[in-house]
Amino acid sequence: MLIVHHFAVSQSEQVVWLCEELEIPYELVRYDRDPETRLTTEEYKAFHPFGTAPIIVDGDVLLVESGAIVDYIITVYEHKFSLPKPIDLNRHCIIIELIDGYPFLVCNIKKIDKPEKIYVELMSIIVRLASYGLIHSDFNEFNLMINDNGRVTMIDFARRDGSLQPDNQRFPSGIQALADYVHSLGLKFGMYEDYGNKTCAGYPGVLGHLEQDAKTFASWKVDYLKLDGCYADITDFEKGFPAMEKALNSTGYPIAFSCDWPCYQEYVKMKPNYTAAAYTCNLWRNWHDIQDSWDSVYSTVQWFADNQDRLSPFHGPGHWNDPDMIIIGNFGLSPGQSRAQMALWSIMAAPLILSVDLRTIPDWAREIILNKNLIAINQDPLGIMGRRILKLDGDIQVWSKPLKDDHVAFVALYSNPDTTPIRVSVNLTDLGLTLYADYDLFESFSGNYIGRFHFTDIYSFLINPSGDVHAFYAQSVTTKTGFRRNF
Template sequence: MIFFFALLAKSGSAQKFEQLAQTPPMGWNSWNKFGCNVSEKLIMEVADVLVQTGMADAGYEYVVIDDCWQVDRDENGEIVVDKDRFPHGMKYLADYVHSKGLKFGIYSCAGTKTCQGRPGSRGYEFQDACTYARWGVDYLKYDWCHSTTQNAQASYTLMRDALYKAGRPIVFSICEWGSNKPWEWATDVGHLWRTTGDIVDRWDAMMGIFDAQKDLWRYAGHGHWNDPDMLEVGNGGMTTEEYRTHFSLWCMLAAPLMAGNDIRNMDKETQEILTNKEMIAVNQDKLGKQAFCFRDNGDYEIWVKKLSGEEKAVCLLNRSDEAKTVEVNFSVVLKASDSYWSTDPYQLKDFRIRDLWQHEEIKPKGEVMEVKMVPHSVKVYRFVKK
């Protein structure tokens, strides 16, 4: 069976939908805050608030229901929606989300059951894909629980083919936790793939996931992104400074930006972080590059992301528990490249430097500037061509 799927993928008779996720997907997912406590009412309210708060205008377009919307299969094998929580069904809900100018996402699993023990899609891939297409689904998060001895590449390729045959363009989010190095094989299978296990709303857990991305920059690009998991911004386990760092790092990584908080009740600081359009522009840059680590001095790192128009974003990271004052040579970081040094004739005088959190231009007196950084913080600068 594995050999058959490999031949099918190479033959060109099956493929993923192209021209989707040309920049990292942005949206909201229910899991991090609500777990199994999902409902039609919640999803409709989230869609409303995405529009009302300006998050939709900032780029958040996918509203994704995670696990626990499904309860059974009927006598024909059709997936059964929880009628108590979703009384009008998924087609109704998708239509409502679409009426707000947004897109609708759903969850399933490559195994026999989902991670919460609901019916998975193994053995029902083509049937489920047709159902999702009929409902108007735009995004599928596909998990890896209860997969036993399944081959990951074959299993995800099978659902890719099922989605393609169903005929509705659906962003395919591979969630197999990086166990089988999907960055090495999933470019033609999915539009994004998880690189690690689940995120937890703690500084150390978030930074552990960030560290795992360090050598993966070469695998990211248009329509195929490394996914370090959804955002925890606003869920209460980190400080505002740490959430600002979390969001900045995900933007630098060209990671999907899937908010995971209760956006109906978020404070001003959370909303300002999630809707920082200058940081989002770095994430959504059309060049499609993931940042690389240019300098690692232990508790202090410099990350650089190439941007379109020969511009660059530079992130200074103080991951220590103490405040730091660092010296930054802007001429050096401007020349930084993913081969660690660029022969391009970049000249500092040809650029303006913007602080993307202060939303102002900085004007260092020379090439070198001292930068004060509080614990667990970042400074993010954009070199803007004059």
């Protein structure tokens, strides 16, 4: 029997509902959220270390991620579906039971006593479904099937031309109208897609339609495209992502290209071609998705530090390593840990992409995100990827980033969660500050002047535990010493 591990208020509700609709026998194992953090419990993480939902177990099979689960159910329980086969490659079935997150009360049909009412009733249903964005606007071809119990189970073939269609409920005026509004505010408009047959959430992907979809993105005036890698052969990425880049460039409309190319290959210890990625993509994901927790942020930081020698040569203006999104202002990071993520992402010259509801973000988080000094460090025109240069006793590590005019930015991170603030002392020569005789030091968050130091001096500072940082930068004030930095 299918076992659904159900995490309250999560995508596992889709799987529960799908089993109910298809009358698949299943056992429901419920898990409550942590009452304080509202996150998954350790019991749930025993199945999935990141604590994401849904999860199903079917005999010896354990599956996570909703897209994989839906594919599995479609394959194993195919006899539950009454579906036609696609007529050609440019047409596909939209299955009501598999649409994510829609209110399906519209699909319940009352018994029709008088046959002459059938046409009127069906057209009424079709119009209602169209208003929910569940069928396309061209009514000249559709296929409505009804089971013996009077429930709609399948509706509509997709448009003949196979082009991507906006969700009419979410975007009633279309994508281009939304893009025009965003542009009127002086902003850029971005879109998510997938190189595979479908996106990670099950929506249509670009595979087989690269040129067509690139033209669609250009016609919608999309300025930024993130291309994921679900439901695709990772050995095909070295050809597929450049093909998408070529298709985008051929439109003549400038579109920044974000690739989830290397990360899928890094997951399986396959060596990505970073030379090709840097030539093809404006930025690319390298490692696991950031979750709303300090453990996730810290593990990402450690991975980048451990792999900095092979990543940094490909990092610079126009082609950036991407450690994933800024999660400051959600629930998983303390203010100190939030300071750490912003400071470290700035040191790494990482893309600053926010994942937070800006309508409800706390003031303290907004101040961190909008800190002008950290943004300036991140946006330094040299575009050099910062590096971990020191690992000190007591879980202290120091990162450094060269800036223009021979200035240098630093971040000291204290990761130990079970201790008190600690005083750290470090020689300026160990920081690589040997090119000039004297340096002025400034605290990065406030911009406050710390003091003037000779390159042979020791700099001491206090740093809080549990993922907090001390961020500072150095400006040269005297003539060069003749020494060179040691990094």
